[in-house]
Amino acid sequence: MVKETKFYDLLEVPPTASEAELKKAYRKKALRLHPDKGGDPELFKEVTHAYEVLSDSQKRSLYDARGEAGLSEQGGMGGMDPQDLFSQLFGGGGGFFGGPGGRGQQGGPRKTKDLVHRVGVTLEDLYKGKVTKLALTRNVICVKCKGKGGKDGAVKTCNNCSGRGVKITLRQMGPMIQQIQSPCDECSGTGEIINMRDRCQHCKGKKVISEKKPLEVHIDKGMKNGQTVTFRGESDQSPGAEPGDVIIVIEEKPHERFRRQENDLIVDVELDLLTALAGGQFAIRHLDDRVLIVTIVPGEVIKHGDLKVIAGQGMPSHRHHEPGDLYVKLSIKFPDHIDPAVIPHLENALPPRQPLESVPKGFATEEVVLAEADQRRRPDRGAYDEDMDEDHDEPRVQCANQ
Ligand SMILES: [Zn+2]
Ligand SMILES: [Zn+2]
Numbered sequence: 001m002v003k004e005t006k007f008y009d010l011l012e013v014p015p016t017a018s019e020a021e022l023k024k025a026y027r028k029k030a031l032r033l034h035p036d037k038g039g040d041p042e043l044f045k046e047v048t049h050a051y052e053v054l055s056d057s058q059k060r061s062l063y064d065a066r067g068e069a070g071l072s073e074q075g076g077m078g079g080m081d082p083q084d085l086f087s088q089l090f091g092g093g094g095g096f097f098g099g100p101g102g103r104g105q106q107g108g109p110r111k112t113k114d115l116v117h118r119v120g121v122t123l124e125d126l127y128k129g130k131v132t133k134l135a136l137t138r139n140v141i142c143v144k145c146k147g148k149g150g151k152d153g154a155v156k157t158c159n160n161c162s163g164r165g166v167k168i169t170l171r172q173m174g175p176m177i178q179q180i181q182s183p184c185d186e187c188s189g190t191g192e193i194i195n196m197r198d199r200c201q202h203c204k205g206k207k208v209i210s211e212k213k214p215l216e217v218h219i220d221k222g223m224k225n226g227q228t229v230t231f232r233g234e235s236d237q238s239p240g241a242e243p244g245d246v247i248i249v250i251e252e253k254p255h256e257r258f259r260r261q262e263n264d265l266i267v268d269v270e271l272d273l274l275t276a277l278a279g280g281q282f283a284i285r286h287l288d289d290r291v292l293i294v295t296i297v298p299g300e301v302i303k304h305g306d307l308k309v310i311a312g313q314g315m316p317s318h319r320h321h322e323p324g325d326l327y328v329k330l331s332i333k334f335p336d337h338i339d340p341a342v343i344p345h346l347e348n349a350l351p352p353r354q355p356l357e358s359v360p361k362g363f364a365t366e367e368v369v370l371a372e373a374d375q376r377r378r379p380d381r382g383a384y385d386e387d388m389d390e391d392h393d394e395p396r397v398q399c400a401n402q
Contacts, residue, residue: 061118127221139237142208149192266327
């Protein structure tokens with residue numbers, strides 16, 4: 001259901017991989033590809049970028065829904081230095097790629113961060129479509145000072161950091177010199193100082209104020225898990241920057257009766273034995289206000305586990321609302337007891353009993369009793385699905401055929 005699998009392929013994991021599996025896969029690949037171990041630096045960067053995206057649940061859902069294109073639309077993201085991420089995860093020093101610096105705002109106008117919000121939607125709402133109202137809290141430019149933070153001329157460049165907002169210290173690490181950036185403490189990283197008296201009273205010199213804005217999210221018929229609704233430029237406002245987007249990610253809630261596979265629906269139906277053998281009717285309550293009545297024609301036999309399909313009763317497709325199909329997985333409920341007096345009727349109606357297997361020569365027969373099995377000690381379930389998630393690394397010793 002994901003749009004692209006490139007990032008998953010780079011890490012050699014399926015798109016269903018858990019966070020732990022991703023981390024494990026990245027660790028394995030990164031250790032192998034690390035330039036320090038003679039790996040390809042470009043591939044290392046690509047794998048690291050893939051992990052950087054997939055390990056961030058917001059970026060991951062964006063990638064799943066819209067692929068790499070969806071990520072680059074985010075703008076303002078210079079991406080992380082692969083060495084930084086590697087050190088963050090596994091510890092150890094930096095310096096392979098010439099140290100930090102220069103990342104972050106690379107080219108183009110600065111944009112504030114996109115705001116990604118996940119909305120849980122029921123299958124009913126995805127079937128019928130719905131408008132959901134959300135209240136968004138965001139920063140807007142202060143109207144009183146028009147984003148200046150104070151009176152004209154009140155805003156001064158911070159002398160401590162020359163307006164850069166960061167201070168840089170150099171640290172000697174063996175043969176390399178590392179640059180360390182930290183926010184300037186005089187101006188708390190803003191690069192500006194505003195005299196207390198001249199500060200805008202409305203925003204207290206912050207240039208922006210927090211505002212609640214209602215958003216109407218149109219959940220279209222047939223939308224899928226991970227699909228997004230974008231409100232362009234509705235994210236935080238900040239002076240001198242373009243506002244980012246608000247991205248609503250549709251999260252399909254699990255349904256108690258239906259499962260969804262693309263535009264098809266799957267429902268489990270339990271039939272009584274008589275209906276299964278002799279025909280009758282059963283009902284399926286649909287996702288809107290309809291109940292589907294299904295007739296089993298006498299003469300047809302429904303078997304346990306049969307899969308049938310009702311055409312056109314699945315989910316509507318997103319754009320054109322063409323319906324998928326409804327698959328019905330049938331199971332049969334057997335009665336617990338049967339009156340021995342009516343058994344002759346069954347013998348009349350059903351195919352004859354299977355004859356007993358003949359006893360081969362040299363075998364003795366022995367009569368035994370069939371008792372109820374202790375449910376807790378059934379050998380056919382449990383006990384084997386313990387944590388299988390152990391590290392199965394390649395063998396340490398390999399054939400050296402030189
Ligand atoms: Zn400063
Ligand atoms: Zn203000």
